[in-house]
Amino acid sequence: MSQIKYIFLALFSLGLVIIAVILQQVGYQGISFLPCPLCILQRIGYLGIAIFCFLAASFNPLRKLFHAMAALSAAYGLSVAGRQVWLLSHPETSCGIDPLEIWINQFQLVQGLPWLFKADGICSAKLPAILGLQLPEWSLLWFTFFLLVLAVTFFKKLPK
Incomplete structure (x- = not known):
């Protein structure tokens, strides 16, 4: 894959994180999209894709x-997003506050960048659909x- 394609994938991945932060800070249809623990883990997957694509370029x-590390980051994010989509279709399995939230919010990175990494939401919460899909489905x-x-x-084959 060419250098420009890696940069495009990295910027696109960062753009998705930026959209998530905007939905968190500004909201959509009057509702603020507070990130749950699984949302934060997905952001880490997107940031992993971006970092490894920039490094590959x-x-x-x-x-x-x-x-390969970018692909593993994508597979990791896919599994976390899949779990959250499953939780959306089985809300009875959620007990409200996830113990994962306490664990995630204890990291130093969360203390330094709470607007990006602090988990406040509930993983099975149904928020307004965007173009027909819930955010975890997107x-x-x-x-x-x-x-x-x-x-x-x-x-x-790698380009020379």
Whole structure:
């Protein structure tokens, strides 16, 4: 995959995190989208994709390694988003405050960047749909996109 494609994937992934932060801070249809623990873990997946794609674009000798790490970040995010979509369709399995929230909110990174990493929401909360899909469903869709692109392009010959 070319350097410009890695940069595009990285910027697109960062753009999705920015959209999530905007929905958290500004809201949609008058409702603030407070991130739950699974939302925060998905943000980490998107940031992983972005970081590893930027590294793949920057360091040609280690491009395959960073490409694989970006694909693993996408697979990780896909599994977390899949779990949250499952929780949305089975709200009775949620007990309200997730113990994962307490664990996530104790990290130093959360203390330094609470607007990005602090978990305040409930994972099974039904929020307004955006273009017909809940936010975790959109996330599942985008992680699938990233994983497919990264998996298909992994075995292609590197450009010189």
